Amino acid sequence: MYVARWLASLAISFLVLSNQVRGQDFVNYDNVYLSTVKSIVFTIPGLYTAAPIVSLEGGALSLSFDELTNDARYLRYQIRHCNRDWTLSDLEELEYINGFNDEEIREFEFSVNTRVSYVHYRLSIPNQDLRWTKSGNYLLHIYDEDTRQPLLTRRFMVMENVVKIFANLKRPANVAKLNTHHEVEFTINHKDFPIVNPHQDIKAIILQNQRWDNAIYDVEPYLVQADELKFDYQDRLVFSAGKEFRTIDIRNLRFPSKNVAEVDRFQDPPEVKMKPDQKRTYQNYHLEPDVNGRFVIKTNEDDDSDVEADYAHILFSLESAQPLFDFDVYLIGGFCDWQINPQYQMYYEDRYSAYFGEATLKQGVYDYVYVAIPKNGGLPDFELLEGNWHETENYYTVLVYFRPFGQRYDRLIGVTTISQK
Numbered sequence: 001m002y003v004a005r006w007l008a009s010l011a012i013s014f015l016v017l018s019n020q021v022r023g024q025d026f027v028n029y030d031n032v033y034l035s036t037v038k039s040i041v042f043t044i045p046g047l048y049t050a051a052p053i054v055s056l057e058g059g060a061l062s063l064s065f066d067e068l069t070n071d072a073r074y075l076r077y078q079i080r081h082c083n084r085d086w087t088l089s090d091l092e093e094l095e096y097i098n099g100f101n102d103e104e105i106r107e108f109e110f111s112v113n114t115r116v117s118y119v120h121y122r123l124s125i126p127n128q129d130l131r132w133t134k135s136g137n138y139l140l141h142i143y144d145e146d147t148r149q150p151l152l153t154r155r156f157m158v159m160e161n162v163v164k165i166f167a168n169l170k171r172p173a174n175v176a177k178l179n180t181h182h183e184v185e186f187t188i189n190h191k192d193f194p195i196v197n198p199h200q201d202i203k204a205i206i207l208q209n210q211r212w213d214n215a216i217y218d219v220e221p222y223l224v225q226a227d228e229l230k231f232d233y234q235d236r237l238v239f240s241a242g243k244e245f246r247t248i249d250i251r252n253l254r255f256p257s258k259n260v261a262e263v264d265r266f267q268d269p270p271e272v273k274m275k276p277d278q279k280r281t282y283q284n285y286h287l288e289p290d291v292n293g294r295f296v297i298k299t300n301e302d303d304d305s306d307v308e309a310d311y312a313h314i315l316f317s318l319e320s321a322q323p324l325f326d327f328d329v330y331l332i333g334g335f336c337d338w339q340i341n342p343q344y345q346m347y348y349e350d351r352y353s354a355y356f357g358e359a360t361l362k363q364g365v366y367d368y369v370y371v372a373i374p375k376n377g378g379l380p381d382f383e384l385l386e387g388n389w390h391e392t393e394n395y396y397t398v399l400v401y402f403r404p405f406g407q408r409y410d411r412l413i414g415v416t417t418i419s420q421k
Helices: 002-018 021-025
Strands: 037-043 053-055 061-067 075-082 097-099 107-110 119-125 130-132 136-144 150-159 164-170 181-189 202-208 211-219 228-231 238-240 246-249 260-264 271-274 295-297 311-319 327-332 345-349 354-362 364-374 395-402 411-419
Touching: 037 150, 037 354, 061 136, 061 150, 075 119, 075 130, 136 411, 150 411, 164 395, 164 411, 181 202, 181 395, 181 411, 327 354, 354 364
Parallel strands: 053 150, 271 311
Antiparallel strands: 037 061, 061 119, 075 136, 097 130, 107 119, 136 150, 164 181, 181 228, 181 238, 202 211, 202 395, 246 364, 260 271, 295 364, 311 354, 327 345, 327 364, 345 354, 395 411
16 A cells, blocks of 8 residues: 555656646745635745744644635645755755645635635645655745646745754944944854864855845854854844835735725725835834734634635825936835735825836735835835834844765754844
């Protein structure tokens, strides 16, 4: 029985590869391939905004998402082991998987009494079909069994807790950044874990608020001592502090919440008009509760938010005396994987002296900011419309990878997260 199932799994894997599902169609970052796929939550069960990082010794991850349709699909999932830079590692599947890759998603439900119909899917990993055996970076791919159409990709990490990391935030060494940036420093204690060549074998990556778009990659130890590796650089591990995130609360569609001007429940889908936003570039720091760029699916009107929360059409506006002639303006946040997505572009209206944009979102609480994109190319500018302030609370995650000479993959041997406050 086991051998027959193993051979069947190999046959399916070969078919997947022959249809280029693994290579050409999937990307190696968090991505949604269909505009009908919404509300992707990938986290530790019970910790709604936690990063998808799980221990090799145990623990689980939970994925849920919706597709705005009346019909359920036959969906399958695969995981792929990656190097620290998210390129596929040299390991074969049998080296990092115990069980069967390319299995079906069996849990799904149809929405209940909602204006917008959708199918809600769930997946927990590891499970009875699949367990990982190596630490490091992984990609989770979801695709349609019949059409081979990719639906989504999600990054996650499996860690070994073999070193201790002591991290903190300090005032930037560069005086010009004192009021606008955060600087990270940390020390790795590896007393019980021998490291022969730290400068070659150890690389660290630092994330701000679980974002990979502005991550600092491949940091080597600055100072090597007996059992400690120090990463105390001057003006290298530095992030723009930003401001506290703007927030929209649409848990209740009966009445307007704090930042909502008007709710029209008679539209299909319901329409939510936000109060006009203003530029915050030169505004002083103002404490606002947020979820550091993430979002939480929740309805206060029903019991089961997974299938009873409805979708609404959200109208955003940003006041501006004149358009930014050299920039395009976009909404951005965890709800769109921190990607510059055409469906979240803002458009300027002269008669209102404001930018206008829209998004279709499931009931819940969402963080967002406005970003300016140079029309002639270049990096996104978060400061132009939002500004920076050193008192802003952010989460910083330090990931430590180990790859000695001759090893074929990057082990993730330690993780820690710190906050400004």
